[in-house]
Amino acid sequence: xxxxxxxxxxxxxxxxxxxxxxxxxxxxxxxxxxxxxxxxxxxxxxxxxxxxxxxxxxxxxxxxxxxxxxxxxxxxxxxxxxxxxxxxxxxxxxxxxxxxxxxxxxxxxxxxxxxxxxxxxxxxxxxxxxxxxxxxxxxxxxxxxxxxxxxxxxxxxxxxxxxxxxxxxx
Numbered sequence: 001x002x003x004x005x006x007x008x009x010x011x012x013x014x015x016x017x018x019x020x021x022x023x024x025x026x027x028x029x030x031x032x033x034x035x036x037x038x039x040x041x042x043x044x045x046x047x048x049x050x051x052x053x054x055x056x057x058x059x060x061x062x063x064x065x066x067x068x069x070x071x072x073x074x075x076x077x078x079x080x081x082x083x084x085x086x087x088x089x090x091x092x093x094x095x096x097x098x099x100x101x102x103x104x105x106x107x108x109x110x111x112x113x114x115x116x117x118x119x120x121x122x123x124x125x126x127x128x129x130x131x132x133x134x135x136x137x138x139x140x141x142x143x144x145x146x147x148x149x150x151x152x153x154x155x156x157x158x159x160x161x162x163x164x165x166x167x168x169x170x
Contacts, residue, residue, distance in 0.1 A: 001061050003143070005150050008056030008069060010049045015058070015066035017041025019133050024104075027136065033104035036095060043108060043115075044131055045071060047087055053078045055158075057150050059134065059143055067138050070147040072130030074155060079129075080117050088115050128155075 008016070020041035024030035031037060048054040048071030059068035073079035092112045100106040130151060134143055 001063070003059050003061055003067070003138070005057050005059055005146060008049055008058045008071065012056075012058050012066055012069070013041075013046045013049055016045035016049070016056075016069050016071070016133075019066065019069060019135055020045045022135060023133055030104060033102060035102055036100070036105050036108075039095065039105060039108035042091060043111060045069065045133065047079075047083060048072065048131070051079055051087065052082050055151070055154060057147060057154070059138065059147065068132075068134035068143055068147065070130060070132040070151050072128060072151065074128050074158075076118055076127055076129050077123055080115075084115060084117075088112055 017038050018041070021031060021034070021037050022029045024040040025033060030040060034040075048056050051073070053073045053075040054071065055074070056069060056071035058066045060066050092109075095105075095109050095112060097106065097109040097113065100109045132144060132147055134147075
């Protein structure tokens with residue numbers, strides 16, 4: 001089966017959320033850990049399809065199934081500020097800690113209450129960030145490298161200053 005890498009769209013949200021869940025337990029499925037299986041994806045993947053300064057690419061089979069992704073933000077502080085004002089409050093109302101029974105759900109509902117913010121020293125060194133996730137059956141085949149190369153090329157073409165003072169080794 002052939003796989004292509006293409007830009008991610010908001011319609012890919014359910015697929016990214018599924019992949020995030022299927023790898024959320026140290027690379028293994030976290031389905032058994034959640035009553036709310038969408039939570040890992042809502043925190044670590046889906047926001048990158050809609051928020052300012054974000055971008056993403058997916059690995060898609062000929063069948064249309066998405067089997068991996070890379071998402072990121074070229075400006076972490078702008079991402080954090082926007083999410084703190086517009087996204088996390090909405091999710092906090094939908095997923096209050098009081099509904100969580102399982103420890104993993106408790107972790108995510110509490111995380112939504114007080115999402116971490118990177119310190120300025122970290123942002124001075126690395127103002128951008130990314131997340132990459134590939135289903136197990138597609139790992140160790142060079143797809144991670146291809147996703148990183150795609151992201152790097154995209155950011156270079158966009159003229160992102162992420163790379164002005166950095167050396168990239170691929």
